[in-house]
Amino acid sequence: MSSSKLGDNDRKHRSSVSTRRQVLLGAATAAGGVLASGAVGASAQAKPLSVPQTAKEHGRPIEPTGYGSPSKFESHVVRRRSDVLVNKQNFSDWSMTPLQHQHGIITPNGLFFERHHNGVPDIDPNTHKLVIHGMVKQPLVFTMEDIMRYPSVSRFHFMECSGNGLTDWTQAKSKTVQQSHGLLSCTQWTGVPLSWLMDEAGLQPGAKWVAFEGGDASAHTRSIPIEKVMDDTLIVYAMGGEMLRPENGYPLRAFTPGWEGNTSVKWLRRIKVGDKPWHFRSETARYTDPMPDGKWRQFSFVMECKSVITSPSGGMQLRGPGMYEIEGFAWSGNGKIKAVDVTTDGGKTWQQAELEGPILDKCLTRFRYRWNWNGAPTKIASRAVDSTGYVQPTVEDIAKVRALTGFVQHHNGIFPWSISEKGEVANAIA
Amino acid sequence: MRSLKVIIGTIAALGVVGLSSGVQAEKARPPVKYGKPISEADLAAWDIDIRTPDGKGLPAGKGSVAQGKEVFEEKCVSCHGDEAKGGPVYGTMVGGIGSFKTNQRLLTPGSMYPYAPILFDYIRRAMPMNEPQTLTNDEVYAVSAYLLHLNNLVPADAVMDAKSMAALKMPNRDGFIRDDRPDVKAKRCMKDCK
Numbered sequence: 001m002s003s004s005k006l007g008d009n010d011r012k013h014r015s016s017v018s019t020r021r022q023v024l025l026g027a028a029t030a031a032g033g034v035l036a037s038g039a040v041g042a043s044a045q046a047k048p049l050s051v052p053q054t055a056k057e058h059g060r061p062i063e064p065t066g067y068g069s070p071s072k073f074e075s076h077v078v079r080r081r082s083d084v085l086v087n088k089q090n091f092s093d094w095s096m097t098p099l100q101h102q103h104g105i106i107t108p109n110g111l112f113f114e115r116h117h118n119g120v121p122d123i124d125p126n127t128h129k130l131v132i133h134g135m136v137k138q139p140l141v142f143t144m145e146d147i148m149r150y151p152s153v154s155r156f157h158f159m160e161c162s163g164n165g166l167t168d169w170t171q172a173k174s175k176t177v178q179q180s181h182g183l184l185s186c187t188q189w190t191g192v193p194l195s196w197l198m199d200e201a202g203l204q205p206g207a208k209w210v211a212f213e214g215g216d217a218s219a220h221t222r223s224i225p226i227e228k229v230m231d232d233t234l235i236v237y238a239m240g241g242e243m244l245r246p247e248n249g250y251p252l253r254a255f256t257p258g259w260e261g262n263t264s265v266k267w268l269r270r271i272k273v274g275d276k277p278w279h280f281r282s283e284t285a286r287y288t289d290p291m292p293d294g295k296w297r298q299f300s301f302v303m304e305c306k307s308v309i310t311s312p313s314g315g316m317q318l319r320g321p322g323m324y325e326i327e328g329f330a331w332s333g334n335g336k337i338k339a340v341d342v343t344t345d346g347g348k349t350w351q352q353a354e355l356e357g358p359i360l361d362k363c364l365t366r367f368r369y370r371w372n373w374n375g376a377p378t379k380i381a382s383r384a385v386d387s388t389g390y391v392q393p394t395v396e397d398i399a400k401v402r403a404l405t406g407f408v409q410h411h412n413g414i415f416p417w418s419i420s421e422k423g424e425v426a427n428a429i430a
Numbered sequence: 431m432r433s434l435k436v437i438i439g440t441i442a443a444l445g446v447v448g449l450s451s452g453v454q455a456e457k458a459r460p461p462v463k464y465g466k467p468i469s470e471a472d473l474a475a476w477d478i479d480i481r482t483p484d485g486k487g488l489p490a491g492k493g494s495v496a497q498g499k500e501v502f503e504e505k506c507v508s509c510h511g512d513e514a515k516g517g518p519v520y521g522t523m524v525g526g527i528g529s530f531k532t533n534q535r536l537l538t539p540g541s542m543y544p545y546a547p548i549l550f551d552y553i554r555r556a557m558p559m560n561e562p563q564t565l566t567n568d569e570v571y572a573v574s575a576y577l578l579h580l581n582n583l584v585p586a587d588a589v590m591d592a593k594s595m596a597a598l599k600m601p602n603r604d605g606f607i608r609d610d611r612p613d614v615k616a617k618r619c620m621k622d623c624k
Contacts, residue, residue: 088519091559118559131473132465138466139473149464153457196459211479217562219555221479270476279482281552285542291607294530300609341618350620385618393616401613406449430523 003395006118076077077101081183083165084174091119094161096182099310099329105156105364107185114247115161115183115261117218120324123267125251128215130235135187136275137202144251144252148237154235155257156363158186158331160303162260162287165411168196169395169404172427177313178428184329189255194229198273199424215269222263223277224256228301232257235268257293257364258333258407259301266312290403291405297402305307305332305392306412307367307384309338318423321375326353329364332386339385340367344417346379353382373419378410379428381416395429459603478563480551485596492591493572495579501569502576505558514580524580527601540581544606546590546598549574571595 048106070077071087079095087093094115097107107113114120125144161183174180181417203226210229214220224233234255237244244250249266262282277283277299289297307330312318326344330337336359341350356366367382384392393412395404402408420426470477480487502514511517514524526536535541553589554570556562565573575590583598584590 007508070483071495089559118556131468131476133468133470133473133477139468139470141468142465145465146466150462151457151460193457193459196466199459200463200465213476213479217556217559219478219562220557263450272477272479274481276481276483278479279545279548280479281543281548284482284544284548285537288606290530290535296530296602296606297609297611298606300611302609302611304611307616320456341620343623347624350618365445383616383618390612391616391618393614397614406537409455422442 004020016165038403044196047301064308075176077111079114079426080178080258081181082167084179092117094163094183096178096418097185098178099182099184100177100313100316102310105186105329105366106189106240108244109245109248110186112185112239112245112248113159113161113183113261115163116216116247116266117220118245119217121216121267122246123215123251128269130250130252130268130271132197132271132273134202134210134271135204135207135275136198136273137204138185140201142197144237145174147235147252150196152315153193153234153406154188154238155186155188157188157357158303158362158364159255159256159264160184160306160333161298162303162409163407164263165313165413165415166407166409167410168415168427168429169411169413170430172429174314174427176315177308177310178309180314180429181308182332183261184364186331187240189234190238191234191255194233194235194271195231197235198229201273207273208275209273209277211270211272211274211278211280212263212265212268213270213272215267216263220265220282221278221280222265222282223280224254224263224298226273227297228259232300234287256301258303260284260287260303263301284410287409290405290408292401300401300410303331303333304410305334305337305384305386305388305390306330307382307392308415309342309380309382309417312380312419312425313417314425314427316420316425317424318373320423321373324371324373326369326371326380326382328367328382329383330355330367330382331362331364332384332388332390333362334390335387337365337367337384338387338389340365341383341385342367342369342371342380344371344378344380347381350383356361374419375422376418379416379418381414383414440507446454478551478555480547482545482547482551485545485547487591488550488592489567489597490592491567491568491571492589493568493574493575494589495572495586497568498572498576498579499539501565501573505565509559514577523577527581530605537582539577540583540601541607542602543600544603546574546578546583546600547594550595551575554613 040106063381077098081095097113098112128144130142137169164183168180208226209223211223234341253266254264254268281349291297309328311327330340341355342353343350351368359365416428418426508519509519516522523538526538526541529536571590574587579585
């Protein structure tokens, strides 16, 4: 990947990263598109300071009302649609979180990834209703006001699309971590345990599965085992401290912690209880995994343990040898993150990274590792271990037991970035 | 509403203080019921799901291959192309049967759907994309019949209804296995790994 081929957006992104890093690391000069190391420029004499204009005049007054926005200097930090797998329409499509710009573990609501099957509806909460019926003792209908009268629970969890990474199994197609891993976000979810509402309706004997159905123009549906429904599934109306955004299910969605995102059906309007799964299109023709001998794996709900380095990551550039902090995210749909290892020599040796708290169940966990780059070309990668003892595999490990053909879901393989002798960071999955 | 909720929430929180053991501890169900009873008859307009292996939920009605071709050419062809061979927006919906044992799996309703009633369920709930849930049940049966015929799964004079949709054996019926992960056991090598 040559820098001359980078688009405007990528250039903006690169220079913004360098700005952040130079501030943090105290480098003296600003050059576009580089990650400054602590060693370079640290001894150069800084220029004398002058008082900036912002200190000499009024700032903007407080508006009578308003909803705040990020600084105009952060306008490059936005969701982006896939630039690898470009759809011919944008109703059944997706947009991705700029993970390389995310600080901490919480994704801002305006940057939370999107996946819709037929666009974003604008649903009036005063008319929205949720129905629970089928194999229950008493079918029930709830208004939003009804649901918000219950005591609420709030929980921190990641959400990941089962298709995250599907463009980068055997070929390095994505240029940035936003494109390779951006169908991943994390927030605090607020709502009601679904088990409360199911108990209120009363399950009939033999109730084993439920169908979630959305009130959007795809009427998206998934069959969910009753065990998950009664365990930790939530009906949520808020995320990140405010009501859900329209693109994330306003006013009401299901939330199935640790499971592939599309099981957390958005714009939820109906829950039907049954004794068997429905085998909808969305759990047969889609969201299934190709397996050897022409088979398909079905109801593969859990997003298994995974991690990725977000800095340095694709499209960034290191500026000379020196100390760099490698940082990234680890997460598991099966529990908490127990450890993350980092390699800086292409997988020959691994060192344990530092985990930054809080370390929560089914939640993004930050890892950090200080690395002294000697200036030689190399590959870096991370490998997560979760509380079940599961170790994040390589793509080669996965390819031994699954068929990597077509649009393959559930990519939790170790993801390497290459670093050239010029310090250019690029996708090195293959 | 808000202050009442705060009060209820506080009471509930006090009630489970002794039980909470972690940051995201489970809360006990509060002794309240806010759902309103409704009859299955009164929610029938929303009750559109089909249990596809046995067709439970398929409505009355029927449609022929010929009628389906007419509906398709009016409402579907602009995206899916002539004879569903692929159009400006979506790829082909025909063929692919037998392709799954090759490295070029072609996914179509004919090759991929394990049960024919999936066609009815999906077309009724989601198609046409610009005006879903507007086709009559007869039109949905007809379009289903046409797509099945294009995939050589029913003859040109076929008429599909609840019974024939449920009875049709699809090529990929036995193509699925249940989730059996974890299927990979990676080792946590730290030195001399490659």
